[in-house]
Amino acid sequence: MRKLLVAAPLIPAQRRVREVVAAPTVVGSRRVVRCGLSVTGVGLCAVFYCLTYTPSLLPRPWFLQGVVAGLTASFGYAGGTAIGAVVRLRWWPSRRVERIAWRVLLILVPPLILLFLWLGTRWQRELRLRLGMPPQQEYDLMRTVGISILTFGALLLLARCLRLAAHGFARLFGRLVPESAAYCAGFVVVTVLSWSAFDGLLLSNLVTSADRSAAITDSGTGDGVVRPASALRSGSLGSLVTWDSLGRQGRNFVTKAPPVSALTAFSGRPALDPIRIYAGLSSADTAQDRAALVVREMDRTGAWNRDVIAVFTPTGTGWVDNDVPSSLEYMYTGDTALVSMQYSYLPSWISFAVDRTKVVDAASALITAVRERWTRMPAHDRPKLLIFGESLGTYGTEKTFGTAAAMVEGADGILLEGPMFANPVHRELTAGRAPGSPVWDPSYPGLPVEFSSESHELRDLTGPPRKVVYMQNSSDPVVWWSPSLLWHKPEWLRGTRGPDVTPDMHWYPVITFWQTTVDLLFANKAPIGHGHVYKSGAVDGWAALAPPPGWTVADTVRLRTLLDT
Known part of the structure; x- marks a missing residue:
């Protein structure tokens, strides 16, 4: 009896000790793939999911919105799970606390998601109207939710499988080293194997496939494009550049010059047949050789006798917007000679990510070769020597000159459309802008450099023509995307917004980064003057840089109308 009385008071204490000691073991021994969801993970996942329906720079198609929502929700779940794990290191919540947390989530999350789905539909409709786009179909919302759930489920399953693999390696290593070291080793092994598979198998194969596909596309010819009869075009019978070596975009460039009759009808004066010269990737072995070939073509066609010579640094595929x-x-x-050359088969974003030195080498070789002959x-x-760059082409142009002062002195006019976050001169000019001027339309005193967020603003300039003009739509994600969006609120979302940026857009860590990244995919699908679409806005740019004698604003409007129709 005495033994029982002595032992009885110890039983509750022993249970508490056993529960505290055993709790981590029970969690660690649960099946990884079938274990329950984390309450903190679900909470942050719901917040991230709702915030992905907030507007960004451009409207998003329903399927892409679903993928972004599911992807971002998985980031929220991972972050919430990590927070919960850290909290449990210091305090292990009781089952009662966990049940209360789940009930709160079940009460709050469904109406919160419904509210943001409704708000998201309204925001997308208003953004489309702001950019002059047709409204989105209401029934797309259900498909968006379905895609987001499938995306989140697939990523969660993948994460659970990786976690299961880490546990498996940990059990294997646990026979040789302590448990904590075994789990660390298992995590490291799975991380290394996963990255090797992603980088070596998936990413490399995607880049290789993209390069192969782009090369095949480059060998083709667009509809209605035929070999030019004029000797003033590269690829013609008398040209030093063969028609086959021009590539798809080169063939488009040399054949889409306006006919003499159209030029005469617009100006009311007899026009010349324009000169267009291009060198494709297979026209010569190196960038320097292609640039030298372009200069020889200029000699052959009499380009140096024209009133204007313009050097175009194209986008990644060699494309030049024909407007x-x-x-x-x-x-x-028509008293012009326009020259360009290709440096890649790949789109700009792939070329920038894989090897941005190609555009720098090509731009430097061509601009230097033409300027040496010109000087x-x-x-x-x-x-007149004019230079043009768009998108990745602006990066190559800036790197060629190095400084804003060198750009001002290096040509009679430089027009850059859609500069990128990595552009060194653009970044320096923006940082040194006049106090009070917004980042999307900065003023820079001391140099004849002009920024324009809306092309028609350039018609109001006074004084002598500018030497450098940057055209950057305030809704162009190519201009405003940056890795710092992950953790830093950008200047373009502070203070007064750009003219086509919705006031409903706000910055959220991680979320705004992914939204703007997705905007990049459809930046060229926006209407003219929005996103990464500049088109006939170049007329305002050229008029601000190098207007011909007697050119008026009425002429600018008339030409833009002609190009748009």
Whole structure:
């Protein structure tokens, strides 16, 4: 009896000790794939999921919105699970606390999601109207939710499988080292194997496939594109550049010049046949050789006798927006020689991520070769030298000159559309802008450099023509995307917004980064003057840089109308 009386008071204490000691063991021994969800993970997941329906720079298609919502929700769940794990290191919540937390989530989360789905639909509709786009179909919302659930479920299953693999390695290593070291080793092994599989198998194969596909596309010819009969075009019978070596975008460039009859009809004066010169990747072995070939083509066609010579640094695939060269040809009645050359098969974003040195080498080689020949001419006989870059082409142009002062002195005019976050000169000019001027439309005193968020603003300039003009739509994600969006609120979302940025857009860590990244995919699908679409806005840019004698704002409006139709 005495033994029982002595032992009885110890039983509750022993149970408490056993529960505290055994709790981690029970959690660690649960099946990884079938274990329950984390309450903190679900809470943060719901918050991230709702915030993905907030607007960004551009409207998102329903399927892409679903993928983004599911992907971002998985990030929220991972972060919430990590927070919960850290909390449990210091305090292990009781089952009662956990049940209360789940009940609170079940009460709050469904109406919160429904509210943001309704708000998201309204925000997308208003954003589309702001950009002049047709409204989204209401029934797309249900498909968006379905895609988001499938995306989140797939990522959660993948994470559980990786966690199961880490536990398996930990049990294997546990025979040799202490438990904590075994789990660390298992985590490291799975992380290394996962990254090797992603980088070596998935990413490398995707880049290789993209390069192969782009090369095949480059070998084709667009509809209605035929070999030019004019000897003033590369690829013609008398050209030093063969038609087959131009590539798809090169063939488009040399054949889409306006006919002489159209140039004459617009100006009311007899027009010249424009000169267009291009070198494709297979036209010569190196960038320097291609640039030298372009200069020889300029000699052959008499390009140095024209009123204007313009050097175009294209996007990754070698594409040049035809509205840009055509606008110069209309403005100068065909008395122009336009030159460009290809440096990659891949789109700009892949070229930038994989090897941005190609655009720098190509831009530097071509601009340097043309300028060297141009500077040897007598100053009073030189044609105007203009330079153009768009997207990745702006990066190559800036790296060629190095500084804003060198750009001002290096040509009669430089037009850059859609500069990127990595552009060194653009970044320096923006940081040194006049106090009070917004980042999307900065003023820079001391140099003849102009920024424009809306092309028609350039019609109001006074004084002598500018030497450098940056055109950057305030809704262009190519301009405003940056890795710092992950953790830092950008300047373009502070204070006064750009003219086509919705006031309903706000910055959220991680979420705004992914939203803007998705905007990049559809930046070229926006209407003219929004997103990464500049098109006939180049007329305003050229008029601010190098207007022909007698050119008026009415002429700018008339030419833009012609190009748009």
